[in-house]
Amino acid sequence: MFIVIFLTKNYFKQYQAFHEGSCPSAKHRENAFSKVSRIRSFLAFMAGKDSSLATWRFLDKAEQIIQWPNVLAASGKNITTANFYLRNVLQFMIYFKETPPKLARLSQSQITGVIRAVRQAIKSISKKMLAHQLTTKDKKLSKVVSQESLRRCQVGARKAIPKLLKELREDYTVQLRNAFYGYFSAFIASIYGHHPGVFKNMTVAEVRGAATEGRPPTGYVIRVKEHKTAKDFGPAQMFLEPEEYDWLLKWLQVRERCNPPGDWVFFTPGKGPLKNLVRYMQEAWAEMGLPGKPTFIDLRTAVSAHAKNVHVPEVRSKVAKFMCHNTATTTTADRYYALHMDVEQSRAMRRHFEEASTLPHLDSPSSPPKPKKVCPRKATAQEESDSTSLSDEAVPYQEAGDSCLEEQRWELVSEEEGQEEEEGRGGGRHCAASSIYTSQDPEEGDVQINKVHNNKVHRCLQAQHGGM
The missing domain is CATH 1.10.150 (DNA polymerase; domain 1)
Known part of the structure; x- marks a missing residue:
């Protein structure tokens, strides 16, 4: 090696x-x-x-x-x-x-x-990768921070931060400073789900630059350029209300008295950025009486999961972009959320399957109508050329039951037999409906029936040729 x-x-x-x-x-x-x-x-x-x-x-x-x-x-x-x-x-x-x-x-x-x-x-290893990632996502979602805990964190931090700033201005200590770091990062992470790098890399210039865009009482937008997913989403953003932005301004006043070497808002005695922020956040979380010991990733997962369950896809996409969370087709979030559902979501999905197999289809009739037999007509020259252009092979003759002319012939035969039985065998009679002369002679009757059949065939051919 x-x-x-x-x-x-x-x-x-x-x-x-x-x-x-x-x-x-x-x-x-x-x-x-x-x-x-x-x-x-x-x-x-x-x-x-x-x-x-x-x-x-x-x-x-x-x-x-x-x-x-x-x-x-x-x-x-x-x-x-x-x-x-x-x-x-x-x-x-x-x-x-x-x-x-x-x-x-x-x-x-x-x-x-x-x-x-x-x-x-x-x-x-792609199959093993997917199984491992789904298992990891399952563990994360099984201990996901509840909406109630996120809300309690925001309420508790909003009460504690002003008190900490007041104590820092009166008597600065490292313990109070670390407590402020923990409460402020927990407050912002419970709302936006930002990575810890957003807090570590936030500079004084970025905080003060937000004041030029803010219009009290609207609020202020801080844009942090350096963070984990900056190359995909650009600066990480956080909107602060006037009171929340004032917390940072007061902290910057305390910070100036310490003369830190770098330009980071959350400084340390050394030259590098803050490294123990997650520990300070967890300490603040415990002081607020909240359950568990979440990391920033846990808070991020909770914010993303709750946004999925509450918002429509369009709103959730905007939320994900604001928190620099990828939800595109190659994304981790949508991919694993689509493959993993909790008990209630799976129960609702089963109801969808059951509805698909039990509800009647109102648009379709109960029984399809019987097709009507149409007397075939001779194709025109243009239609013959069109059909020839579609396929050069000859279509073999297929027997599809009695033809239209044969059905008419047997209908006439049945009609004549019914008339003979009804009228008896006495002399010939003139049928006004069909203008057919019938005779009691069987041979002569067959001749008359054939004559009627030939007339029907002649009229059908005339209809096919446009009355020619």
Whole structure:
């Protein structure tokens, strides 16, 4: 492993600088260093006892790459951690393909094969990833902070913060300062569900800049540029009412007396941002007599879950964007909320299924009407050309029961037989309805029936040809 690190030292310096960017923050540097560390562990696994390290040919082992998630799992790594490792390796290999090291002897097709194997490894753990994430979401929702607790937190913090500020102005202590941090962050997080980084990275300039937009008694909007999801959502926003904004102004007056080194609103004795904010928030939560010991992530999950259950999708989308929470098609929130429902939601969903199988369909009739038999007519020349253009194959003749003319013939025969039985065999009679002369002679009767049938056929053909 040390040989691999030595051979790739300069190359990794370039790669790390590439990920840090032009104006890296401390968090960006930390993330870039973590990515490089994961890639180095992958290279050590692939190299093993291979002697061709400088040529990078040890990477051309697709089967070994696909087995790497199992090795990580055996070493105690979580499935989500293995996913992070693989995705960092995939980013590195794409960079490797575009800017290979000077000593590399891998062809482009070999590098493509390595990339394909890494993607296959990511795909192979996708099912376990989903199961793990759903289990994690289930645990989160099982201990989700209730709406009542969020509301009590807002009421309790609103009462405690003015008292803390008054005590801080009279006698500043670190304990009072940390208590103010905890109460204020709990108050804002219970409303907006912001990440702790929003509070840690809030600057004095951002707080004072909000005053130019505020119009008392409307309120003020503070926009924090530096936070976890800034690259996707831009500045994190929080709207404060005049009284709430006045809390920060009073705190800035206390802060000026301490002469902190940085520009952060919530400062520490050191040069870096605040790191123990979650502990201060939990202490304030307990002092307000609220149940549990939630983190900022728990409050964020609660705000998002309650917004899902209360608001319509359009409003919930706006709420999610304001709290910098992604709810797009690739989002975590909607994906897992759609797959996970609590008991009441599942019960309501069952009612929907039962309604679908029991309620009558009012739009459809109880029994479909019988189709009417229509006497076929001869197709026109244009219709024949249209049908020919649709299909060049001849359609075979299909027997579909008696034709229209045959039905008319047998109706006439039945009608004549009924008349003979009714009138008896006495002499011929003239039928006014059909203008047919019938005779008692059987042979002559058959001739008359055939004559009527021929007249009917003639009239039907005339109707088909437009009265010709």
